[in-house]
Amino acid sequence: MKVVFGLVLALAASANALYTASDDVVELTASNFNKLVIQGDELWMVEFYAPWCGHCKNLAPEWKKAASALKGIVKVGAVDMDQHQSVGSPYNVRGFPTIKVFGANKNSPTDYNGQRTAQSIVDSAMSTAQQMAKDRMSGKSGSSGGKKSGGSSGGSGGKQGSKDDVVELTDSNFEDLVLNSDDLWLVEFFAPWCGHCKNLAPQWASAASELKGKVKLGALDATVHTITASKYSIRGYPSIKVFPQGKKDGEAQDYQGGRTSSDIVSHALSLYTENIDPPELVQLTSLSVLETACNDHQLCVVAVLPHILDCQSECRNKYLEILRQMGDKYKKRQWGWVWTEAGAQMAVEEAFGIGGFGYPAMAAMNSRKMKFSLLRGSFSETGINEYLRELAVGRGSTAPVKNAELPKVYDTEAWDGKDAELPVEDDIDLSDVELDDIDSIKEEL
Incomplete structure (x- = not known):
């Protein structure tokens, strides 16, 4: 029974994989990556992918064509990040597919940002290989971390330390x-x-x-x-x-x-x-709060909750608890998390296209690229989780931040955690007013 179950698992894994042993794409894993890529002298083109990723599935046939064309010239590999997440972690792999070029300096791979066609991949690989050959002819050292780099036995795959x-x-x-x-x-x-x-x-x-x-x-x-x-x-x-x-x-x-x-x-x-502790959820009371949340993190999540008059403390705390739970769930991403109430930071709402369809609302911004993504689903654990999961793998629609800069933030007082008091209307004493006077007032109106 165990043998059958193991065979089923193996077949399931094989079915999910985008590449097989019959392809010229080298399957890279946590156990062989360092030996094959980091310690080797060859130029490597490495794709970090997830089997469920649509863009990865689209790339697969082109990647296979490129691998066949480059066979014996440049190594082409692929890492299944669902199975070998530790391989991509040192290289900040966040979205799929991510393609890295491990050239002369294996410690510092470069990003491949060309078109995802076999021809473009081959052209880029050949150009890099040609440059590596020229550098070797001129005596330049790449500090590759491979066999000829010297230093320790075994090859580090990392930077020289102290x-x-x-x-x-x-x-x-x-x-x-x-x-x-x-x-x-x-x-x-x-x-x-x-x-x-x-x-x-x-x-x-x-x-x-x-x-x-x-x-x-x-x-x-x-x-x-x-x-x-x-x-x-x-x-x-x-x-x-x-x-x-x-x-x-x-x-x-x-x-x-x-x-x-x-x-x-x-x-x-x-x-x-x-x-690590979950990220702190901070109220947006000044520009420095937004700068810390956005400039110091890969992404910052900005929530705009209903005004306190429309959603008193019990209501607001429920929303804040949802945000904290989501922050805890995605704490490994180390994003920044801030919130404000409707109308308090209008420039922020305008920059992220928030407003016009009700509150609460949410946007996530990449301050390096000055792009944001808007939550279009429900402001609930399920809706926010689906939204953040898409962002975590590099999917979801984005738009440029207005004026390509952090929006203006007004200094405001932090919420005291209490309900807001509704404005009290002045009572008018009509006991001394004659009915005739009331009729005359009505006529004037």
């Missing part, structure tokens, strides 16, 4: 620096005489530099600081332990990733994003 970014841990500082810290830590337990540890050292330093500010990497000489090494039952070298974010109980998890810098970075970032 040993200073690796924290030296000891029996005396381990508890204070690691266990009493809220940071995510990856700790290598090593022995100075260990060959594998020597091979890992430059990879560890490179990863530490790339992860600086997010994840801390440390190293502890287990032959000297035996108390800590014994506590974590270190028997072989190198041993890598993971100490999760937040308050720690002293327990550690075994590191399950690869040992190249790109593998370490990818695994660490995956752990980091799983445990």
Whole structure:
């Protein structure tokens, strides 16, 4: 039964894949990407795709044609991001398909932005290959991270790091620096005489530099600081332990990733994003709020809620809770989230085309491209989730932001969390008014 079930799963995966073994497109995975692409000397054109993506399905036959035409000249590969998300993470793959060119400098692939036809892909690949050959003839070094790049054994696939970014841990500082810290830590337990540890050292330093500010990497000489090494039952070298974010109980998890810098970075970032706090939902009370939300993030989500007179505190808090839940669900994207009420920031509403069809409303903006996308579905968990899911994979219609700049934001007071008081009309005492007077008033009117 298990064999049959496994066969069904394999057939299902095969059916979903856009490429097969009979194609000239190389299937790249988390286990072979570093060896084939990063450590290799060849020029690679790599497509990062999702099997369900319509644009990816349209590209597939052209990609296959290009791979056949370039066979023996340029390598053409594809990464199924549904199965191997960790491969694309270091390269900020957000939408599908994304095509990267791994040329002379494997550490810094370039984006392919040409037409998605076999001819255009082949032309671009040949142009890049020709330039690589000229650079080699002139003695230029690409710092490719491949076999001839020198440095460590195994090829890092990452940028050259600094040993200073690796924290030296000891029996005396381990508890204070690691266990009493809220940071995510990856700790290598090593022995100075260990060959594998020597091979890992430059990879560890490179990863530490790339992860600086997010994840801390440390190293502890287990032959000297035996108390800590014994506590974590270190028997072989190198041993890598993971100490999760937040308050720690002293327990550690075994590191399950690869040992190249790109593998370490990818695994660490995956752990980091799983445990980060959800984004703060901030009321749009000044321009600085919008700048922080939009300029410091890939996307900023702007919600315009009904005016407090039309939607009192209970109503408003329900909408705010939906926004917080969506922020938590998409926290790995690290978007900015702001809200305002109808009429408070008219320039913002005009810039994003909000208004005219009721509130609440929502838009998401990419401040680098000065483009936005408008929520056209329901302002509900389901509607917003569908909208954000499309944005997360690079789909959905967009429009240019008015004047191609951040809209004007007026300084306003933050909501106090209370209901608004309806304006009170003055009562007119008519007890002393004669009926004849009322009739005369009516006649005048």
